[in-house]
Amino acid sequence: MTVRFAAVAAGMVIAVSSVCQAQDAATAKLDVELNALAPSQKGCMMTFVAENNLQTPINKISFELAFFNDKNAVDRITVLDFRDLPQGKKRVRQFDMPNVKCETVTRIIINDTPVCDGPAAGECMKGLVTRSQISVPFEG
Numbered sequence: 001m002t003v004r005f006a007a008v009a010a011g012m013v014i015a016v017s018s019v020c021q022a023q024d025a026a027t028a029k030l031d032v033e034l035n036a037l038a039p040s041q042k043g044c045m046m047t048f049v050a051e052n053n054l055q056t057p058i059n060k061i062s063f064e065l066a067f068f069n070d071k072n073a074v075d076r077i078t079v080l081d082f083r084d085l086p087q088g089k090k091r092v093r094q095f096d097m098p099n100v101k102c103e104t105v106t107r108i109i110i111n112d113t114p115v116c117d118g119p120a121a122g123e124c125m126k127g128l129v130t131r132s133q134i135s136v137p138f139e140g
Contacts, residue, residue, distance in 0.1 A: 029127040034138035037102040044102040052085035062115040068107040
């Protein structure tokens with residue numbers, strides 16, 4: 001009877017552990033927020049807030065972004081280096097985009113993460129969640 005109880009208890013522990021791991025994986029995400037656009041001497045200062053809620057730290061990450069203009073055409077595609085994103089920490093990253101007028105940016109899309117050092121291959125894009133604090137849509 002004791003051996004049977006131990007086997008059932010062990011099975012329950014494994015089942016609960018699997019459910020917890022599945023829930024952790026389901027909530028694992030990489031939040032990137034477009035926080036502000038402000039005119040600068042070079043062009044447009046773009047401020048982003050990123051939070052790594054994936055299951056591993058990100059040692060280095062970059063995002064390929066497409067910027068749409070007021071004619072809803074892609075104005076430019078560029079890669080921005082967000083450096084490291086420690087697990088569970090928020091980081092603010094600013095980029096001064098030369099020759100970009102903030103008022104003509106109507107939408108920004110993250111096309112890809114060409115560099116994502118730390119998580120398993122594809123996890124940065126898979127867990128990506130975007131949002132915008134301003135009127136310019138920001139999509140992933």
